[in-house]
Amino acid sequence: MWVLVFFDLPTETKKERKIYARFRKEIMADGFSMFQFSIYLRHCPSKENADVHIKRVKGMLPAKGHVGIMCITDKQFGMMEIFRGKEMVDNPDTVQQLELF
Numbered sequence: 001m002w003v004l005v006f007f008d009l010p011t012e013t014k015k016e017r018k019i020y021a022r023f024r025k026e027i028m029a030d031g032f033s034m035f036q037f038s039i040y041l042r043h044c045p046s047k048e049n050a051d052v053h054i055k056r057v058k059g060m061l062p063a064k065g066h067v068g069i070m071c072i073t074d075k076q077f078g079m080m081e082i083f084r085g086k087e088m089v090d091n092p093d094t095v096q097q098l099e100l101f
Contacts, residue, residue: 001050002077005032005040005057009065019062026060047071 005027010016024040030053032040044050050071061067082089 001044001047001074002072003032003042003044003050003053003057004035004068004070004072006068006070007038007040007065009038009062009067016064019064023060023062027057030056 007023009020009023011020027040028034030042032042032053035041042053044053054069054071057067057069078091080091082091
């Protein structure tokens with residue numbers, strides 16, 4: 001399962017830019033990586049794990065701006081076509097996580 005976070009935060013003032021940078025750093029510290037400028041994604045091994053990270057993102061939400069959170073399956077993510085210019089590139093690899101029982 002993949003969790004995508006889309007955001008459009010104000011950056012007009014120095015304070016707003018600081019809030020933007022803090023939100024970006026916090027989601028990256030939680031394991032999200034940049035897919036596009038305001039789209040970050042994270043692979044989760046299960047829906048339950050995805051719910052944990054979604055809850056964390058909700059706890060980081062800034063007072064202003066627009067933030068969207070969406071979950072998609074590995075299969076849906078694998079069907080995405082990604083281009084750089086006119087050249088198609090491979091989708092990012094699914095992270096393999098070691099689980100200890």
